Amino acid sequence: MNHRPFCPPSAARTSAAAHHRRLVLAGMLAVLSAELPAFDTSDPFATRDITPERPALRIDDRLLPCQVPAADAPYGIVEVVDLALCRNPTTREVWSAARVQAADVGLAQAEFLPTLDGRANASRIRADSRSANQRNASLTLSWLLFDFGARSANLEIARQLMSAATSTLDASVQTVFLNAMQAYYNAQAARAAVAAAVESEKASRESLNAAEVRYRVGTGTPADRLQAQTAWSQATLTRIRAEGVRENSRGRLANVMGLDANQPLRLDDPPAARPDERFSDDVAALIGEARLRRPELKAAEAEYRAAAAGIDYARASGLPTLSLGAGPKWESLGGVSANASSIGVTIDLPLFSGFNTTYNVRAAQARSDVAAARRDNVRQQVALEVWEAWQSLNTATQTLRTSADLLASAEHSERVALGRYKAGVGNILDVLNAQSALANARLQRVQAALDWHVSRATLARALGALDGQLLSSTRSR
Template sequence: MSKPILRLLALSCCLSLPAAAAWPDDPFDTEALAPLRPSPQLAARVGEAPCATALPATPLTAIDAVDLALCNNPQTREVWAAARVQAALLGVAQSAWLPNLDGRLGASRHFADSGDYNQRNAALTLSWLLLDFGQRAASTENARQLLAAAAAIQGATVQNLFLAALQSYYNAQATRAAVASAGEAERSARESFAAADARYKVGAGTPADSLQAQTALSQATLTRIRAEGEARNALGVLANVMGFAAQQPMVLAEFQALSPDDDLQRDVAALIDAARARRPDLRAAEAQLKAAEAGIDLARAQGRPTLSLAAGPTWQEVGGASTNGGSIGLTLNIPFFSGFETTYRVRSAQAQAELRAAQRDSLNNQIALDVWRAYQNLNTAAHSLQTTADLVASAEQSERVALGRYKAGVGTVLELLAAQSALANARLQRIQAALDWQVFRATLAQAMGALDYTLLQPVEVKP
C-alpha cells in the first residue's frame, strides 16, 4: 500500500473517532440546570417520600393520592421532558462560543483523452466565530430564560396536579358519604313504610298512607342506587388522576373532618400580594417576556457583520503525485442587503415581546381574581359548615318527632315523609359544604402558589 494511501487511512481514522470518546457527554452541565423530576419532594413532602407506582396496602389517604398523582400522571413526565428539552437547547446556544473542527475526505476517478487518473484529498479545518456583535449572547440569554420558564411551568403543573388529586379525592369521599346518607334515608323510608303498612293492616291507617310510604321508599332506593353510581365514577376519576386505569379497585381511608379555622383566611390583599410573589405561572410569564426581549437583540444581531477564523492542514493526491499544505485566514461577512429580512425579523420579535408582556399583565390581573374568588368561596364554605351542622341537627330531631307522632297515631304520613325528605336534603347539603370547604381551601392555596403537603399535615398523617 502506497504511503499517500496510508496517510489517507490514518487521517480518516482520526476524523472518524466518536466524539463521546474524546469529550464528556454534557460539557455544559445542562442536566444540572434542568429542574428535578416532579415528585413528592417538589411539593414539600414531609419525611421520606419515595415515588410510588402502586396503590398502598392500607386504605388510600389524601397524601397517598397526591403522591401517586405526582409520580405516575403522564403530565409530570411531559413537563419534565419539556424542561430537559430547553436545558439541551441552552447547551446548543452555548456551543456557538466554541470552535468547530471538521474533517473532509474525498476520492474520485477522472477520465480524459490524455489518460485516466485518480484523485484523493483530505482536509482538517478548525473554524471559530470570533465576533458576531451580540448574536451568541442574545441566543444564550433567550435559551436561558426559556429554560427558566419551562422550570416554572413544571412547578405550576405540579400544583395543578396536586389540586386535581385533592379535588378528585375529596369528591370521592363526598360521594361515598352521599351513599351512606342515601342508605340512611332509605332505611328511614323503609321504617316509615313498615309503620304505615302496620297501621293499614290493623285498620288505623288508610291505603293512601301505605302507598305514599311505598313511593317514598322506592324513591329513596333509586337515590341510593344513583349515589352508588356517582361514587363509582368518582373513584374512576381519582384513579385516572393518579395514573391508573379507571377500573382500578381502591379503598378510601376514613375521612377526618377539618375545623374551619385556618391560616389561609386572613387579609385578602396580603394573600394577593403573596400570590403574585409565589405563583410559578407568573414566573414563567416573566421568563418568557425576558426571552422575547432577548429575541429582539438576537434578530438585530443577525443582520450585523461576523468575523471568523479558519485554519487547518490539507493533503491531495492527483495521478500519483501528492501535495501537502494548509491554510489560515480570517473571514469578514458583511450583510449589506438581505431583502429587508432583518427588518421584519426585528418587527416580529418586538411584536412577540409585546404579546408576552400583555400575557404577563393579563395573568397578573387573573391572579388577583383567582385569589379573590377562592377567598370568598372559602369564607362562604366555612360559614356553610356551621350552618349545615345546625341544619342536620334540627332535621334529625324533626324526623324523630314526626316518626314518633305518626307511630302514636297523632301525626300524618305526609308530615313524616316531609321530615324525612328535609333530613335527607340537610345531610346532602352538609356533605356538599364539607366538600366545598376542602376544595376551596386547596384552591386558595393553589391560587397563591403555596399548595403543598403542609396543607395536609395537620389533617391526616399517613400511618
C-alpha cells in the first residue's frame, strides 16, 4: 500500500498560490528575455552605434594617423588640419558632449525595463533579558507598464538631442577645420611678407649705394643720400616688424593644432592659388544647398523636435500610471523562519498637483516656440553667410588676378627708375616712389593669395561642405 503524506487544506492552498506566483514571475522573466536579445552588458542598448566617431581628417576614404611630424619635417596644410581636428581641445570637448548625449539615450531606453532590487538584513534583538537573532531577505521587481507615452516622449527627446549633438560636433569640426586653414595661410602670408620685406630692404640698400656713389663722384646731392638712407632704415624696420608678425602667426598656428605656442614649426611651401570656377554657381542654388547640408541648421531642427516632444512629455507626466510589483521575501526570528511572496498592480492617480502640469505644458510650448525661432534665425543666417562668402570669393579671385598684373608692373617700374638714376638721368624720389610701390604690390600679392585660399575655405564652410575633399583638390592642383 502506498502512503501519501498528509497535507492540510490550508497548506495545500498556500503551496498552490506560491507555485502560481512563481509561474507568473517566470513568465515575466521569459517575456523580458525575449524582448532583450543577446547584448553586451557594458552597452546593452548599443549606444556606441549612434555615437559619432572621434574627429579626424579623412582624405580619399583614408583616415590620417594624427601624428606630430618629425622635428625636421615640414608642416603642410594636411598635417595642420589633421592635428587640429584630433588634438584641439574644442573638438575633444564637443565629441565628449556627444558621448554624454548618447548615454542619455540609453538612460531613456532603460526606463522601459523593470527594476529588480535585493535587500538583506541581519540584527540581534534584546528585550526583557531575552535576545534573538533576526534575519530577512527580499527581492522586489518593479515595472512601469503604462504611462500615457511619457517614456516614449522622453526617449524621443533624448534621440533628437543626440541628433543635435552629432550635428553640433560636425559644425565644431568644420569650424576648427576652417580656423586651422586660416591660421596656416596667415602663417604662410606672414612668411611671404618677411620675404617681401627682405627684398624691399635689399632694393633700398641698393638705392642707398647708388646715391652714395653719385654723391662721391659729385653728381648727387646730400639730400638724395639722406633720403635713400631714410628709406633703407624704414625698410629695415618694416622687415623687423614682419618677422615679429611671422613668429606670432606661428604661435597661433601651433595653438590651433593643440601644441604649445613655442613649438618649432617649419612650414612647407603653400599650394598655389589658382582660381577656378568650382564655386562660381548660382548663389540661390548655393543657399539651397547650404540649407540642406549645414550642421547648425540640422542641430537647430533637432532641438526644435526635441522641444516639441517635451510638450507630450509634460502632458503625460500629469496622467495616471500603471505599475507592476512582485517579489519573494524570507524572514527568520529566533530560529523561526517564514517565506512570503507578493504580486500586484498599482495605479497612481495624480488628482491635484497645484496646477503644476498646466504650467509645465505651457512652459514646454513656449520652449518649442523659442526653438522654432532659433531654427528660423539659423536658416536666415546660413543664407547671409553663403552670400557673403560667395561675394568674398569672387572679390578675392578678381583681386588675385589683378595683383599679378600690379606686381609685374611695379617690378618693371622699379627697374626702370633705378636704371635711370644710376645712369644719372633720374632723381632719387622716382626711385624711392617706385620701390615703395613695389613693396606695396608685393604685400598685396601675398594678401590676395591668402584671401583667395581663406575665402575658398570659408565658402565651403558656409555650404557645410568643408572636409578632406577640399584639401585633396588643393593638393592635386
